[in-house]
Amino acid sequence: MIFDSNDRQQPFDRIGDVLNQTSSDELKKQVLDGFHDYELAEALVRLDPVLQEEFLRIYPPNALADVFSEMNPEDVAALLVTMNITVTSEVLNAMQTDDLVDILEAFDERDERIRFLSMVYQQKRNEIKQMIDFSDDVAGSIMNDVFVTIDPNDMVKEAIKHVVDVAPDIEFIDNVYVIEQNRLTGVVSLKELIGAGNEPKRKIHEIMTDNVVSLRPIDRVEEVIEVMRKYDFMLLPVVDDDHRLVGIIAYDDVMDAISSESDIDYSYLAGLADVQEPIDRETVRSNLKKRIPWLVILLFINLITGSIIAGFETTLKLIPVLAVFMPLVLGMAGNSGTQSLGTVIKLFALNRFKTTKDKWIHLLKELFVGFLNGIIIGAVMSVIVIFFQFSGGSTLQQAWPLALTISLSITSALIISTTAGTVIPLGIDLLKIDPAVASGPFMTTVNDIFSLLIYFSFATLFLHHLI
Template identity: 50%
Template sequence: MDDIDLMQYESEILTILRSDIPPAEKRIQLDIYHDYELSQVMLTLTDSERDQFFQCFTSDQLANIFAQLPPEEAVELLRIMPAGQIKDIFAGMQSDDLIDVIECFTDPDERLTYLTLVGQKKRQGIMTLLDFNENLAGSIMNNNYIQINKEDSVKTAIKKMVDQAPQTEFINNLYVVDSGYLVGVLSLKEIISAGNRPQELIKDIMTTNLVAITPWTKNEEAIETMKDYDFVLLPVVNKDFKMLGIVSFDDMFEVLNKESDNDYSKLAGLTEIVIDEKKETVYSSVKKRMPWLLILLFINLITSSIITGFEDVLKLIPTLALFMPVILNLAGNTGVQSLGVIIRLFATNQLDGRKAVRRHLLKELLTGIINGIIIGCMLFLLVIGMRMLQGNPFAEVLPFALVIALSISVSQIVATLAGAIVPMMFNLLKVDPAVASGPLITTINDIISLLIYFGLASILFANYL
């Protein structure tokens, strides 16, 4: 990457690294930059420049810089680094960041090789978290947190906080335990405010009205809990309320982004998300897109069969073919709108009971009816106006306009319901509702709309067939 393409801070950092000043002086000058900025520059360096870069920082500083990298990029760098340096960096990384990196080693032997470079205590914790499904809070749990005892004095608690802080990513809350069980919590503000009462016991000032989750709590539920209580940290406990770790808002934010990427990909008919455009090959693109394209190909053959089945109607009234794109496109777009709404509702756990489902289906039905009536009436008047301007008598235009208007009205209602019902069925089958992708909903609505369109035409023009 040329300097001209770099952002200003990247150019400044590169200038410092490429200068002839001693590493100690470089370290002082680089200290003003954020870890994220340093991590972005690290990706652009040559091997020799990267060696100089590493000499400017301690292992703990490098650990913080590595934590800012996308895990996939961090893995690429780790593969070309000596084992001793990796071990030092792993020692300084937080468990949740380290898990993200370890998970990117898909080969079991390679993963084990890098796990052996993690300290024994941290490695045991990581291996436990790796056992959790990625959709559960346990998979992103951080077992580094400030822990104090309920019998501690304020003075003792502050000392423990200061001692534990260097190894802990978050010091917003102090978690109070009794024989390992969570019994209370104190915010950083509360413990500082109590500093003028050093002999007061923690059990007398801690908050005992606790909100916690378990490692088996779904990520979506944990996010909702954070939103409801306006928390940035949540304690993770087992069924007996034994303290296991914490989950943070920044980790949950990453989960939300990943879920959004997955949902967008599924809505577009992709089997996987594109993580890095630079690494996306033609083969991988084809592999991701082909499954849905093949499925939709065979489903679309049904559409062709329907048109063939109503060939006599089209021969009699070829003008019907002119309005097929209008009816199909409107029905497809309506279905995707309804799908987008329900995917969002599922993602935010707003459809968690039969009453909520019935209420939403009724709302979608009424929406479809109102939209269908409005669009049907507009199209009815437009068709009559267009056909009569072409010199066709009203008596001949009326049944044709009725077919168009009724078809679009009924198609709107059916498409709206299909966009809601299909993902609901997927959800009942324990399949991600986002799999009911836009292309699938559109194709289903095409089939239904054609049946309605030609069915009504056959009924209204039965005397002519």
């Protein structure tokens, strides 16, 4: 090895240095092989164009395929456009189908997608066409299509030989799937198979596990995550309606899915239009692109709050103190709405809504929660307002109308906002849209509108007492 493994330099810098050296291509390739694919991927996107070209030139296509599978699909798409056709075609054909689907989907233009798809062999091309139909958030979109299968009547000896034969072409052989009459009937882990090596003549059906946990391609990614976490699975088989094995889902894609699913939820809750990049790749422009859409949308929704207040201008002029407690009422309603929204989105992410009944039960609970929180916060608020009025020199006679207006408003606003924070994401889910799009800021603004109407209605009701 040229480099000491204790070198304090970052892998990225070291990879850049390797490419800059004047040594032979073969030597450079060998040194690059010593890095992990993820490190090579991270380096490749950051290198300047000259070194990038050098990298793509000396690194063999089938190894490049592994590096590409560690990269953002968008970055791969950008690279592919610059590469020559022979290499591109070899790289694409060496890639896993699920990764290829992601990359092809990263091209904005249909023509480009078709151009690159045409470089892939016929059989793989058909599989890709099938997978492109799967939406992003189902099991089918993260499954691998290569796996090892054996027959239940095989002997252990034969099965081991088969696994050894196919191992070089298959990424995950940690589980071997037993297929009988085209159906998945059992599973043997590689560990068990090797452990059974001292009884070479035993039949596979004697050592296999019969009850295989599996999912269907259309099951949601949330369910995949739940099952993988619950069973500590490394691999999970995916079967079609006839119980035919169509793919396997591997731990690495699930770890990514856990990250990306929760990143999406998090970004939406914060009112960001996109998931963020590593810190050294973010620019002011990419920063603005994520935030401005929501800010502009909110500005226009806020026209409604503005008009509501403008509509009550006379009331406000008569009772200026209303403005003092307005942000507080709106803020509290917004907060409890966000709490409810957050709870629903988390329950979705943890796959806790299995039936429609679960959703109704949750809604009912939220109603009670909103009611209880509303009453408690309302009671606390009435005490505070009375105290506030006393310190301004009012008597109890003068203080109670305002206290009543504000605490009744806060109680009703909390009940409504808790309900809205639950009903709106549940409703969006009914429309088959990711409920997380009912983002935090959107919910808050909707609740602002409700709360303002409540606040000024109560104020108008008690108007003659308040003046």
